[in-house]
Amino acid sequence: NAGVTQTPKFRILKIGQSMTLQCAQDMNHNYMYWYRQDPGMGLKLIYYSVGAGITDKGEVPNGYNVSRSTTEDFPLRLELAAPSQTSVYFCASSYSGLAGLPPPEQFFGPGTRLTVL
Amino acid sequence: GENVGLHLPTLSVQEGDNSIINCAYSNSASDYFIWYKQESGKGPQFIIDIRSNMDKRQGQRVTVLLNKTVKHLSLQIAATQPGDSAVYFCAEQETSGSRLTFGEGTQLTVNP
Numbered sequence: 001n002a003g004v005t006q007t008p009k010f011r012i013l014k015i016g017q018s019m020t021l022q023c024a025q026d027m028n029h030n031y032m033y034w035y036r037q038d039p040g041m042g043l044k045l046i047y048y049s050v051g052a053g054i055t056d057k058g059e060v061p062n063g064y065n066v067s068r069s070t071t072e073d074f075p076l077r078l079e080l081a082a083p084s085q086t087s088v089y090f091c092a093s094s095y096s097g098l099a100g101l102p103p104p105e106q107f108f109g110p111g112t113r114l115t116v117l
Numbered sequence: 118g119e120n121v122g123l124h125l126p127t128l129s130v131q132e133g134d135n136s137i138i139n140c141a142y143s144n145s146a147s148d149y150f151i152w153y154k155q156e157s158g159k160g161p162q163f164i165i166d167i168r169s170n171m172d173k174r175q176g177q178r179v180t181v182l183l184n185k186t187v188k189h190l191s192l193q194i195a196a197t198q199p200g201d202s203a204v205y206f207c208a209e210q211e212t213s214g215s216r217l218t219f220g221e222g223t224q225l226t227v228n229p
Contacts, residue, residue, distance in 0.1 A: 004160075033217075035219075040126075040221070040222070041221055041222070042206050042208075042219035042220050042221045042222050043161065043206070043217075043219045044219070045216055045217070045218075048216065058216065059218075090160050090161070092160075103149055103210050103217075105151075105163050105166075106163070106217065107163075108160030108161050108162070109160055110158075110159060110160055111158075111159070111160050
């Protein structure tokens with residue numbers, strides 16, 4: 001299995017441009033997540049999805065959109081890029097949690113480093 | 118709001134020494150805690166977890182301690198090796214939820 005894959009690895013955008021960060025997983029995980037990591041900081045949740053067709057906002061959703069049309073893919077869309085969105089973006093996935101058991105481990109992709117100038 | 122944070126931003130140790138990385142949390146509803154290791158240019162990697170009904174859990178060379186009274190979590194790494202150099206994050210989660218909340222991270226540097 002390839003696990004969680006992300007493309008592109010690096011990208012430079014101009015202010016106001018748009019782009020889509022791709023994320024795919026081949027582990028048949030129901031849950032998928034998008035995080036951003038600013039320099040020297042921990043990860044902050046942008047959006048997550050508990051299954052195809054279902055998405056929810058995380059801690060920092062403003063300026064982003066997501067869709068989940070298939071189990072495998074969870075793209076993150078930036079419509080009007082701003083310098084504040086310069087960050088490293090990580091996608092993660094996990095199995096569904098079972099009541100009474102610890103939450104399942106999240107598996108992370110290698111990240112996309114985005115710079116907005 | 119609720120937050121998870123770390124006491125020390127950097128930690129430098131000699132190879133072979135034991136390392137202790139600390140974390141404070143404030144969400145009393147959290148009942149599941151995880152330590153992640155993040156090497157430069159890579160995504161976080163799961164190390165060890167602990168549920169709130171435990172106060173200690175051991176893995177291979179790593180031990181996590183949980184003190185619910187003071188809302189404190191620590192990661193102990195025995196016989197630290199150069200390959201342990203990385204940023205370590207604690208994260209907390211409610212068992213009933215699907216969202217992780219990460220702390221800010223501690224940079225561990227192991228000197229040969």
